[in-house]
Amino acid sequence: MNPDVNVIPVKERLTNTNILDLMKNYDIVVDGTDNFPTRYLINDACVMLKKPLVSGAILRFEGQITTILPGDGPCYRCLFESPPPPGLVPSCQEAGVLGVLPGVIGALQATEVLKIILGKGKPLNGELLIYDALGTNFRKVRVPKNPDCAICGANPTITKLADYSQEYCTL
Ligand SMILES: [Zn+2]
Incomplete structure (x- = not known):
């Protein structure tokens, strides 16, 4: 809708081999993915590249959002x-999600991005905002x-990105 916005679609799956290359040209990452392996992959890549990450998640009647500012x-x-063991947390496909939740959480994520760009207000780093729609x-x-965090702690044990989908079944 905005002629000044240039959307560049990437028609490939995000993996440990392409994520650093894909992310390096962007200033802020917004995670709206629907599975744990990708969510952890994005977090770890953002910490490694020191990129701000605005993470949002939804399930059933609840959504949550947090902003990660590496460092x-x-x-x-x-x-x-x-990530939780496969099968412990049901997916949106299994448990369903209220149709308006992506809009609510997405708008909150967009607000976080604008705050970071503008340098206004206080981003949601160090806080998890939980929205209970009901x-x-x-x-x-x-x-x-x-x-002791494995990626951003004093002695990280994760020093390169792995294929997390091998460890954790995709939801
Ligand atoms: Zn950490």
Whole structure:
């Protein structure tokens, strides 16, 4: 709709072999993916490239969003150390998702991106915002940085990107 916006579609799956190349030309990453291997891959790549990441997730009647500023607060692995075992968390395909949730969470993610670009306000780094659509509640949870985090901690054990889909079944 905006003639000044240039959308560049990439018609390939995001993998550990192409993600760093794809991301290097962008200033901010917005994650709206629907599976854990990709979510962790994006987090780890953003920490390695020191790129801001605005992460959003939705399931059933709830959505959550957080902003990761590498070097300034926790990363996604500080919040959730590793993906849940396959099958523990149902996918949107299995459990469903309220149709308006991508719009609500997406608009909040876009707001975070604008705040980062403009240098205005306080980004959601170090906090997880949870939206409960049924109760119409927004709740913020403070998230500390994990000094032992495998990717952004003092002694990271993840030093190169792996194919996480081999370890964790795609939801
Ligand atoms: Zn971390």
